[in-house]
Amino acid sequence: MLPKRPHGVVMLLMLMVFDVSGAFVGITIGNEMSNLPSATDIVAILKEKKIQHVRLIDSNHQMLTALANTGIEVMVGVPNDQLLCVGQSRSTAADWINKNVAAYVPATNITYIAVGDEVLTNIPNAALVLVPALQFLQSALLAANLNTQVKISSPHSMDMISKAFPPSIATFNSTWNTVMSQYLRFPKDTGSSFMLNAQPYYGYVGGQGVFPLEYALFRSLNPNSQISDPNTNLFYTNMFDAIIDATYNSIQAMNFTEIPVLVTASGWPWRGGPNEKAATVDNALAYNTNLIRHVLNNSGTPSQPMNQSSTYIFELFNEDLRSGPESEKSWGIMFPNTTTVYSLSFEDVATTIPESPALRGMFCVANSSAPHSALKHSLDWACGPGSANCSAIQPGQPCYESDNIVAVASYAFNDYYHRTQASGGTCSFNGTAMMTSTDPILLANKLQLPFTSALKRRLRRTNLALKCLKGSRSLCKI
Ligand SMILES: *[C@@H]1O[C@H](CO)[C@@H](O)[C@H](O)[C@H]1NC(C)=O
Numbered sequence: 001m002l003p004k005r006p007h008g009v010v011m012l013l014m015l016m017v018f019d020v021s022g023a024f025v026g027i028t029i030g031n032e033m034s035n036l037p038s039a040t041d042i043v044a045i046l047k048e049k050k051i052q053h054v055r056l057i058d059s060n061h062q063m064l065t066a067l068a069n070t071g072i073e074v075m076v077g078v079p080n081d082q083l084l085c086v087g088q089s090r091s092t093a094a095d096w097i098n099k100n101v102a103a104y105v106p107a108t109n110i111t112y113i114a115v116g117d118e119v120l121t122n123i124p125n126a127a128l129v130l131v132p133a134l135q136f137l138q139s140a141l142l143a144a145n146l147n148t149q150v151k152i153s154s155p156h157s158m159d160m161i162s163k164a165f166p167p168s169i170a171t172f173n174s175t176w177n178t179v180m181s182q183y184l185r186f187p188k189d190t191g192s193s194f195m196l197n198a199q200p201y202y203g204y205v206g207g208q209g210v211f212p213l214e215y216a217l218f219r220s221l222n223p224n225s226q227i228s229d230p231n232t233n234l235f236y237t238n239m240f241d242a243i244i245d246a247t248y249n250s251i252q253a254m255n256f257t258e259i260p261v262l263v264t265a266s267g268w269p270w271r272g273g274p275n276e277k278a279a280t281v282d283n284a285l286a287y288n289t290n291l292i293r294h295v296l297n298n299s300g301t302p303s304q305p306m307n308q309s310s311t312y313i314f315e316l317f318n319e320d321l322r323s324g325p326e327s328e329k330s331w332g333i334m335f336p337n338t339t340t341v342y343s344l345s346f347e348d349v350a351t352t353i354p355e356s357p358a359l360r361g362m363f364c365v366a367n368s369s370a371p372h373s374a375l376k377h378s379l380d381w382a383c384g385p386g387s388a389n390c391s392a393i394q395p396g397q398p399c400y401e402s403d404n405i406v407a408v409a410s411y412a413f414n415d416y417y418h419r420t421q422a423s424g425g426t427c428s429f430n431g432t433a434m435m436t437s438t439d440p441i442l443l444a445n446k447l448q449l450p451f452t453s454a455l456k457r458r459l460r461r462t463n464l465a466l467k468c469l470k471g472s473r474s475l476c477k478i
Pocket residue numbers: 071073106109111
């Protein structure tokens with residue numbers, strides 16, 4: 001036993017180091033709703049979903065108390081309506097820090113303060129107090145000896161970037177050049193980040209058909225429609241990365257470098273008015289699932305492959321009091337009564353869900369008696385909104401079978417189910433799928449499922465019963 005210990009310790013250290021350097025996914029909690037759940041209920045939800053980072057739009061004291069000793073990292077906010085006071089008076093700023101930050105740390109792990117929200121685009125009249133507010137709050141943190149624990153910045157709208165595409169020549173709207181220069185100096189000097197609300201939903205809707213929906217939803221584009229930046233020849237497979245690169249380039253155009261971008265809000269509405277066709281549950285689920293996968297994969301952006309932006313999903317609860325179009329009230333993954341709108345996993349479904357013991361040896365396969373039209377519909381859903389990894393069943397790929405919908409759908413259903421089961425995914429697909437503990441190869445023989453002999457061969461080859469079906473995540477992984 002003894003010789004094994006050092007190895008265990010090294011492993012643990014490696015895991016910890018790895019953990020610290022990786023980007024994280026958190027969630028935003030707003031306050032524009034008629035009924036907010038109790039702070040203890042909210043914290044219970046965060047724990048249940050294993051969410052380790054939360055952005056509070058304000059500094060709700062019940063929440064700060066309930067978050068104490070949970071290990072959850074907290075970003076608090078100075079709401080826009082308090083910005084004028086904080087930015088005009090040093091003592092008000094000090095008072096704000098004392099009441100909303102110093103009074104709660106270290107029990108509550110407050111690590112960031114977001115000062116205002118989209119100040120330059122939302123309340124341009126307050127533009128001149130933005131940087132003073134940041135500076136006054138920073139001095140107060142310093143006086144309270146909290147300046148290493150807590151970082152300060154201010155979230156910007158992506159509307160600050162006048163022309164975001166191509167990313168290489170993006171610049172901030174020059175109207176704000178003076179304020180922007182002063183603002184950028186602040187994170188540069190204090191080691192903080194540029195905060196960005198990155199919303200491909202608005203980019204997609206505003207583009208009026210210029211950008212494919214797949215590009216906004218992180219679904220791989222077919223090779224003919226991938227979007228490249230003509231100046232850099234960098235290839236963009238999703239709009240989220242393009243927005244972040246546009247931000248890096250806009251910062252650089254102001255002659256600042258090495259300021260990390262922190263995404264303070266990104267999400268997708270699940271319901272909208274009659275003219276908001278892209279606001280659906282399927283799209284919201286696909287966007288957020290793919291966003292989480294993308295951020296946790298840590299692969300950065302095309303121009304900054306070493307720097308993945310951590311991201312706060314927008315948002316935990318629907319905010320029924322938000323103004324604007326119908327969709328504005330429907331960005332939450334839950335209703336304020338804590339009923340789930342759609343089920344979202346905050347872990348990297350592709351890599352972190354180990355073989356769940358309950359699932360080992362269980363397969364979710366297509367029901368061969370179901371009508372092929374229904375199977376086709378379910379297949380499209382699994383590979384689309386369901387975000388199953390369907391690359392192996394694309395034309396030209398190892399598991400593609402043009403005339404075998406049952407085999408192909410089985411692959412997709414099983415992949416979907418094993419990815420999402422831990423977060424509430426089911427093997428139902430409107431009755432077109434079923435669970436089985438029988439190895440699908442044997443099952444195919446027994447039920448005479450129309451798996452082609454080529455697929456069966458592939459499944460059998462080189463212990464595929466072990467290799468392909470291990471973890472049962474895919475029927476055919478070669
Ligand atoms: C707070 O979060 C920071 C950053 O992850 C971490 O280093 C620190 O240990 C945490 N502090 C507490 C008291 O949990």
